[in-house]
Amino acid sequence: MRRETNREGIVRRSIHVATSVAVLTFGAYLDPVYADEGGVSYWLPGRFSSLAATPQVPGWSMAAVYYHTSVSAFGSAAASREIHVGRIPAHVNVDLNLRLNAQADLVLLNPTYTFATPVLGGQLAIGVTGLFGRSSADLAGTLTAAVGPLAVTRAGAFGDSITSVGDLYPQATLKWNAGVHNFMTYVTGDIPVGAYSPTRLANLGIGHAAIDAGGGYTYFNPQAGHEFSAVAGFTYNFKNPDTQYQNGIDFHVDWGASQFLSKQLFVGLVGYAYQQITDDFGQHPALGGFRSRVLGVGPQIGFLFPVGDMQGYLNLKGYGEFAAENRPAGWNTWLTFSISPMAPAGIVTSTRRMTK
Incomplete structure (x- = not known):
């Protein structure tokens, strides 16, 4: 193993903390109106970002995240909420002209x-991640429902809000390091114990279990300070026992790219792509397969600093x-503070290679 330069060693020790945040802030289902049943999916895009696959310092770590999102939708994405909340029977033909607005402020x-x-x-x-917020x-607009020759039109608006706790989201990761190349696999899921009602417009739980698994890669060159990460996975959703609705299988990719400007500061970009690849089951015929899709991109900045004999980290993305498509869209921000063990001075990140 070659001797590192002082700068390289400092940057390598620093990324342990940024790495822990990439994992600790993996997030959970947060948004009250995203894809699938009624516009809601288990997977929240942006759960992974920069340095996701790089090793961490062994021991306990803790991350606290403030998450804010604001989204809106028209067409089928908004209509799905009216259909589910209103419990419109499958044999009733509907014509909806609706707009949905939603936001969430949560602490994880x-x-x-x-x-x-x-x-x-x-x-x-x-x-494991828990949330409160x-x-x-x-929802506003008009709905026309018809049964045979009879038709009824309803116009108006109604709203809903809830302050409570959400579901629980356990996760396990396994990572390997090979010089500047880092690899990982993960498994996570949803334990549906949060505040949820099938008749509410806003919820903090999704009402059903889910399991998600995938893998990722991080390139990190500590000498140059260059970094790029990408994590992809699939979500399998179990049937909602309250509605007998089952979301289709989802595919997602989260990515991040950053440049260390010093041993404590880095800037970069983050992004994601989300695509539902199979139809929902149990949806109203007016919605069709209701496969959803969304893309997102934006900036990030991270700052590392000591907290006693621990390492602190702040990140804003x-x-x-x-x-x-078939999904509300808007914008979201994540403000993260994490604390984790400090890598001892002079300790070089492990260069164990993967075993086949």
């Missing part, structure tokens, strides 16, 4: 433990969404 807490003993030649970490939504 995510303790994670990273094991020092290798597992399959890699580094194992487990954690407020979600609100309003934001996404603007576009190319949405």
Whole structure:
């Protein structure tokens, strides 16, 4: 193993903290009106970003995240909420001209433990995320329902809000390091214990279990300070027992690119792509397969600093969404503070290579 320069060693020690944030702030289902059933999906794009696959310092870490989102939708994405909240029967033909607006302000807490003993030649970490906050939504427009020759039109608006706790989101990751190349696999899911009602317009839970798994890669060159990460995965959704609705399978990619300007500061870009690849089951015929899609991109900035004998980290990132289909779109921001073990001075990141 070659001797690192002083700058390279400092940057390598610093990225341990940024790495822990990339994992600790993986997030959870946060938005009250995203895709699938009634416009709601388990996976929240942006859960992973820069340095997602790089190793961490073993021990306990904690991240606290303030998350804000503001979205709107027309057409089928808004109509789906009216159909589900209004419990419109499948045999009723509907014509909807609606607009949906929603926002959420949430706080997430995510303790994670990273094991020092290798597992399959890699580094194992487990954690769980819980959240508390407020979600609100309003729906306005007209609805025309017809049964045979009879037709009824309803116009107006109504809103809903809730302040409570959300579902729980466990996660496990396994990572391998090979010089500037880092690899990971992960599994996560939804334990539906949060505030949820099938007749509410706004919820902090999704009402059904889900499991999500995938893998990722990070290129990090500590000498140049260059970094790029991408994590992809699939979500399988279980049937909602209250509505007998089952979301289709979702595919998603989160990515981040950054440049270290100093041993403490980096800037960069983040983005995501989300695409539902199979139809929903149990939806109203007016919605069709209701496959959803959205893209997002935005800036990020991160700052590292000591907190006693621990390492602190602040990160601010934001996404603007576009190319949405069957899904509300808007913007969202994440403000993260994390604290984790400090890498000892002079300790170089492990260069264990993957074992086949």
